[in-house]
Amino acid sequence: MSEQVQPTARIWSDAEIGDDFDYVPVSPWAPVSLVAGVVSLTALLNLFGLYLAVFGALVGLAAVLRIRSSLGTVKGQPMAAAGLLLASLSVVGGGYRTAHAYRHEVPEGFRRVHFPKEIADLQFVYINGKRKIPAEVAELVGQKVYLKGFMWATQDTEGLTRFILLKDNGECCFGGRPKSHDFITVTLNSYPEGQRPALASRARGMSEKILTPDEQQTLGAKHQHQLTTKAFVGMVAVAGVLHADPKAGEGGEQADFEFAPVYTMDAELVEEAWTPF
Structure with missing residues (x-):
């Protein structure tokens, strides 16, 4: 076994x-x-x-x-x-x-201004139905300022010689019509041949064009050579001289008075904002 x-x-x-x-x-x-x-x-x-x-x-x-x-x-x-x-x-x-x-970010010789707080939020002063610029804003008129905002209702993407600058992106993104204290009409400077502002060279979106006599008259440009800028989607910074016309829109319809272009600016620099504040 x-x-x-x-x-x-x-x-x-x-x-x-x-x-x-x-x-x-x-x-x-x-x-x-x-x-x-x-x-x-x-x-x-x-x-x-x-x-x-x-x-x-x-x-x-x-x-x-x-x-x-x-x-x-x-x-x-x-x-x-x-x-x-x-x-x-x-x-x-x-x-x-x-x-x-x-x-x-602020160019030498320019004053930093917070558009919403130092201009828009102050609105206007009315005396006997007449519009007056607030004293705090009046100090800025005629000065070289640097402020930020958003382009509004811009149809072109290149070669802009004028545009509307808003205090925020509410109107430009959601429609509506900004009140007079909420926007600035920005017109880029013209200059004699060979004297392009040096400050404009720092912005990659800026170029220049030669105005026709009709364009020169329409813009009220003193010179034939004109700065231009491309359109920006986000926040932009503008450097130039601030102007104010408190009588803008007087004598017309009430709506035209409320939305009249009181603030204007002659600018030599338009660029994407370096910081969002």
């Missing part, structure tokens, strides 16, 4: 069991922090990116703290720390970029 071979049972050691199940998952906070850190680099390009960088830094800090408090049940701290570092550097770099742009 042949000897039966009994199957040999395999004995699993504790070490082998430990090797098979020694797995520590990566915390989902780690990749989230890293992605937020990469996105935060947009702070070096615009102000919205700076907001993202601040959010990314908060996410990165929360990720590092959560992973550290897990007592080794999850891993991914280096990844989370990298995201936190990127976001933090973006906050610093983006903040410096924005502050530097704000300090240097």
Whole structure:
């Protein structure tokens, strides 16, 4: 009778069991922090990116703290720390970029003016039915100012010699008719041949054209050479001399009086705003 071979049972050691199940998952906070850190680099390009960088830094800090408090049940701290570092550097770099742009955006010899607060919100003073310019705004009339707003009802995209500047984008995006204190009629300067204003050279969207006699008369241009600008969708900055005519629209319909072009500006610079404030 042949000897039966009994199957040999395999004995699993504790070490082998430990090797098979020694797995520590990566915390989902780690990749989230890293992605937020990469996105935060947009702070070096615009102000919205700076907001993202601040959010990314908060996410990165929360990720590092959560992973550290897990007592080794999850891993991914280096990844989370990298995201936190990127976001933090973006906050610093983006903040410096924005502050530097704000300090240097106003051309030399011009006064920074906050269009909504220092002009539009003050509205007008009425004495015996006559419109008067508020004293605070009157101080700005005839001065070289630098202010920001939005282009309105611009049909052309290039070669603009005149446009309406609004205090905000309410009318330009949602329709309506701005009141007299809420807009400025901007006319770009003309100049003698060979004497193009140096300030206009800093704006990539500005060029020049030669006016025909009819165009020169229509614009009231003193010279044949005329600055022009392209249209902008976002906030624009304008540098020039502010004028005011409180009698604009008097003697006509009440609606024409309310929406008359009281404020005008002779401008030598139109460009995308460096900062949105």
